[in-house]
Amino acid sequence: MFNGGKAFKHLEKMAVEIGSRDSGSAEEREAAEYIASVFRGLGLKTSFQEFDVETGRIxxxxxxxxxxxxxxxxxxxxxxxxxxxxxxxxxxxxxxxxxxxxxxxxxxxxxxxxxxxxxxxxxxxxxxxxxxxxxxxxxxxxxxxxxxxxxxxxxxxxxxxxxxxxxxxxxxxxxxxxxxxxxxxxxxEAGKAKSQNVIGELEGSEKPEEVVLVGGHYDTVPGIPGASDNAAGTAVAMELARVFSEKGTKRTLRFVAWGCEESGCLGSRHDASRLKKEDDELKKGDEDAKSELDGIRLVVNADVQGGKIGRNTVASLGPVELKSAVKLMAKEVGVVFSMGGSGGGISGGVYSSDGTSYSAVGVPSLNFIRGGAPYIHSMEDSIRWLSPDALQIHGEFMERFLTRYVAEAVAFPFERTIPDDDRKAIERFYKGRMSKPPGRE
Ligand SMILES: [Zn+2]
CATH class of the missing domain: 3.50.30.30 (Glucose Oxidase; domain 1)
Structure with missing residues (x-):
């Protein structure tokens, strides 16, 4: 079972030992190497997905x-x-x-x-x-x-x-x-650098072609420890990787630690754009062809986690059944999750994080947020305010959700669709940020 104490060890390694993990920095790379070594140790098919970024040092x-x-x-x-x-x-x-x-x-x-x-x-x-x-x-x-x-x-x-x-x-x-x-x-000092997503894949035993992404971003805004945002979310994903590598899964679970979220969700954008472009290319020749993107059914992202004092939120983009499943399970286990996004009423379930990059190219997403963390994006975002017990809340819930609907379900229960309202909210989100959605740059 998910162990908040084990997740907390990963969190300490990244937020205390390595420290700030600025986009494209040596420390970001060091954290990536650490995450990769953990994935490898679990027997996951592990790789780096590199991309170019612009960075700056004060x-x-x-x-x-x-x-x-x-x-x-x-x-x-x-x-x-x-x-x-x-x-x-x-x-x-x-x-x-x-x-x-x-x-x-x-x-x-x-x-x-x-x-x-x-x-x-x-x-x-x-x-x-x-x-x-x-x-x-x-x-x-x-x-x-x-x-x-x-x-x-x-x-x-x-x-x-x-x-x-x-x-x-x-x-x-x-x-x-x-x-x-x-x-x-x-x-x-402005310059170009390389950043990377770290991928650890656990192949499904029965339906390996059906893929669910589970992850969090591991980079920080400049010069801060980034404990809750988001060494903690990455640590939750890493601990879930351990759990499922031990108990197995019918479908493929692709664990991802995204780089450069704080400078514009660059890691997830890179991956989502790549998937979309390959999909477009493939379908030019054959409309019925199945792309890698078609196989990705859901993205589960943890961003801002571990606060001793906090409130649980899930920002969801996708079919109503997906949102209902979260709500029902929350009632079943007795954890309160409010459903929302950073845009509140304006952008519905849109949360400014990596899940949204994939929903913009058609993949439903759930973003797990332990909100009410006033210390994020400052030097105060340290482990002082966080605990293994608080990591346990979302970790355990995500494990249960993934077990029931992904790892063990006979048929995948959620349609791979983004309803019109969510689609409009996503458009508004990118417009507000003055950027183009991934795949349309
Ligand atoms: Zn974050």
Missing amino acids: LKQGLEVLEPYMEEVECMALPLAGGTGPEGVEGELLYLESVVEEYITPEIDGKILLTQGFYRAGLELFTKYRPLGVVSIGRRPNSPLGHGWGTAKLRDKYGPMPVVNVKFEDGLKLLESGAKRVRLTADI
Whole structure:
């Protein structure tokens, strides 16, 4: 049976011993090697799926207030948003409640904006009037400084826009002190790197052509331990790999640790795009041909796991029977799972994680989330808040679900379909992120 203690060992190895696993970094690779060694040890058919990524390393960052003088403000640059070079940029600080069309006037030209909730959609507005950089204020007081990547694709499309995060208190201090002139430094060494998905396959004994993916992403936003997000989800998938390699499965279980989720679900996008392109190619010649993609029936993803304090959520894309099965099993075992996604009512079951990459190319997905983790994407995302018992909740549930409906079911119970509502939600999700769905890049 699933053992939260064993999963916790994997989690410690990745989040404590290896530490931050930035996209395309040596540490990300080290974690990949560790995961692969565990898969191999279980006798799984193990491989790396490599892909190219753009990455960035922060050489120097800072926010100096030049007028009136104030001590330096702690900040965190987004490496893929854009760099300033080692000298930084100097300019007048302008507070803008939010980056929306109404506030985009000639006044912002050449200024450094102080704002809150700055997000990728704002970049589109800077084509006519262009600030020198953005200081993005945290959402609430007494919260750790946020870390993030920014997006290479949007940087290339709209031009580099240096962005640094500051804490809520520091944002307020800048505002109250009447900080007028500042120097923003985000010296970034941008470059290309290789990242990888790690795959460990357990072949089905009766229906090997029916494949279910079970996984989690193992990378982090820059410079943080990424314990709950998502060494923990990867650890859950690794422990499930042990369980099923011992008890066997009628269908193929493909365990996957995805790379570069935090810089845009790049690992799962790479795999989903590959599957979709091969499928399109094959069907050009023969409409009835069966592709590898056709064989993939379901993706089960764990992203953000292990919180001692937390709430269980499943974000589901796929037929109503799939969602009902989760709900019924939750009642049966007495675990409460709310059904939702990060988009709430707007994007239905869409969760900004790897499952969605596959649902965009037609594969139903379940994303298991131990939500209510205010520490994610910060230095506070350490094992301190996590426990084996909390890993056990989702791990045990996923084991039961996979046993009943995948490993032991006589016929696969869920249709391989994405209903219209979910399809629309997926379209809205990618539109909101200003990116194309996988397979359509
Ligand atoms: Zn995550």
